[in-house]
Amino acid sequence: MTDTGLIAKYNIPGPRYTSYPTVPYWNVPQWEADQWCELIRVSQHDDRSKRLALYIHLPYCDSLCTFCGCHKHITTNHAVEKRYIDAVLREWELLSASLDKGSLIHELHLGGGTPTFFAPEELNRLIDGIRNLFPFTPEAELSFEAHPNSTSFEHLQALHRQGFRRVSFGIQDYDQVVQKAIHRVQSFELVTACHQMAKNVGFNAISHDLVYGLPKQTLAGFQDTVQRTLELKPERISLYSYAHVPWIKGTGQRGYSESDLPEPNLKREIYELSKQLLVANGYLEIGMDHFALPDDSLAKATREKKLHRNFMGYTPNASNLLIGLGMSAISECTFGFAQNEKTTERYLQLIESDRLPITRGHHMSAMDVEIRRHILNLMCHFETELPKDTLLSRLELELQLSELVSDGLVAWDGDTIRVLPKGIPFVRNCCMAFDAYLKDQHAVKRFSMTI
Numbered sequence: 001m002t003d004t005g006l007i008a009k010y011n012i013p014g015p016r017y018t019s020y021p022t023v024p025y026w027n028v029p030q031w032e033a034d035q036w037c038e039l040i041r042v043s044q045h046d047d048r049s050k051r052l053a054l055y056i057h058l059p060y061c062d063s064l065c066t067f068c069g070c071h072k073h074i075t076t077n078h079a080v081e082k083r084y085i086d087a088v089l090r091e092w093e094l095l096s097a098s099l100d101k102g103s104l105i106h107e108l109h110l111g112g113g114t115p116t117f118f119a120p121e122e123l124n125r126l127i128d129g130i131r132n133l134f135p136f137t138p139e140a141e142l143s144f145e146a147h148p149n150s151t152s153f154e155h156l157q158a159l160h161r162q163g164f165r166r167v168s169f170g171i172q173d174y175d176q177v178v179q180k181a182i183h184r185v186q187s188f189e190l191v192t193a194c195h196q197m198a199k200n201v202g203f204n205a206i207s208h209d210l211v212y213g214l215p216k217q218t219l220a221g222f223q224d225t226v227q228r229t230l231e232l233k234p235e236r237i238s239l240y241s242y243a244h245v246p247w248i249k250g251t252g253q254r255g256y257s258e259s260d261l262p263e264p265n266l267k268r269e270i271y272e273l274s275k276q277l278l279v280a281n282g283y284l285e286i287g288m289d290h291f292a293l294p295d296d297s298l299a300k301a302t303r304e305k306k307l308h309r310n311f312m313g314y315t316p317n318a319s320n321l322l323i324g325l326g327m328s329a330i331s332e333c334t335f336g337f338a339q340n341e342k343t344t345e346r347y348l349q350l351i352e353s354d355r356l357p358i359t360r361g362h363h364m365s366a367m368d369v370e371i372r373r374h375i376l377n378l379m380c381h382f383e384t385e386l387p388k389d390t391l392l393s394r395l396e397l398e399l400q401l402s403e404l405v406s407d408g409l410v411a412w413d414g415d416t417i418r419v420l421p422k423g424i425p426f427v428r429n430c431c432m433a434f435d436a437y438l439k440d441q442h443a444v445k446r447f448s449m450t451i
């Protein structure tokens with residue numbers, strides 16, 4: 001079958017698998033705080049789960065980018081910063097009572113929203129407060145997302161002093177027509193200045209996040225974006241597929257029409273051309289949508305088969321316990337998931353009344369645990385092995401994978417299921433064959449398209 005034929009056949013709504021089960025199928029509508037804390041306690045049974053990954057969601061942004069799929073709160077009132085940081089620190093204090101006293105923080109990521117919306121002094125106060133309760137491991141990776149329009153020398157200096165060495169700049173696309181359509185205007189000159197400033201301060205792991213499939217995007221325009229990115233040679237480049245889900249994300253993604261989006265073949269062409277350029281310039285393709293220079297920690301983790309994936313995306317640090325702090329943040333432990341309240345005011349009110357702000361989540365069954373492992377293996381290493389005592393029905397799995405196998409995208413060899421090079425763009429479709437929850441077609445339609 002031609003590439004065009006494959007895209008027409010397999011470009012269907014499907015999850016990105018930053019979790020399994022995916023959020024629409026979670027089975028706990030409202031966690032009791034005690035139940036969730038108990039689940040965390042029993043999950044910390046081994047050394048790996050005593051090395052925590054911490055994600056802190058900082059939701060405020062000065063201005064709305066219309067393509068945005070994040071949980072954010074748009075405001076220009078910076079008086080909100082102090083109350084929010086107080087709340088996150090209080091949440092950390094409340095949660096820490098359930099953590100093993102020997103826990104260490106092995107990974108910390110500040111995401112958003114816009115972490116650089118906050119003043120450097122507030123970010124300092126946040127990290128000091130986190131460190132006061134549990135120490136970092138000596139090799140811990142501390143990273144943050146930076147908006148080039150609001151990142152100052154003082155931000156970079158403060159976070160570098162706190163031990164941060166990785167910064168991810170949100171770039172998306174340098175084409176001014178696209179920037180206007182997504183309401184996010186930032187020049188290459190500004191990004192270059194920020195990038196250089198970060199290097200001068202001592203950041204040695206810089207990521208640039210690009211997005212393909214955005215409205216008004218063209219092959220030539222995006223090629224130019226990739227070329228400019230290569231001029232700066234960041235250690236890591238994320239090449240995210242734009243997820244068009246206006247029915248979930250509200251008005252933000254309605255600032256343009258469907259006809260402004262590149263059609264699926266063009267979208268794939270943009271990815272493939274970008275990949276060729278990046279690989280020709282020494283980057284290695286990692287997982288589904290990342291590229292890294294050979295010395296980057298993500299490239300090393302891939303070589304050593306230690307690559308992991310969670311709500312933060314791909315990470316070199318596999319921890320069994322991810323604690324999410326802040327509005328909308330998601331936590332994951334061996335046996336389940338929990339998400340925080342998704343409106344800022346409600347999150348703040350709950351914390352201020354000394355209650356954990358958790359809402360819905362999932363309690364994993366043994367079958368969920370096995371399928372999560374296969375999906376993680378496929379998303380990170382493009383292969384997985386069925387254990388002798390698998391809980392899955394081989395017959396049913398064979399049936400679900402049969403078309404991918406006959407189209408030459410997947411090979412099944414003994415107990416090993418492998419995504420073939422031609423099948424890599426369709427890895428989400430392969431994971432869907434394992435997914436035991438995708439029977440509710442109404443819910444499936446809520447996901448973005450797989451290509």
Ligand code: SF4
Pocket residue numbers: 060061063064065068069070072112113114147170
């Ligand atoms: S893309 Fe980033 S800066 Fe823009 S609205 Fe979304 S979270 Fe805020």
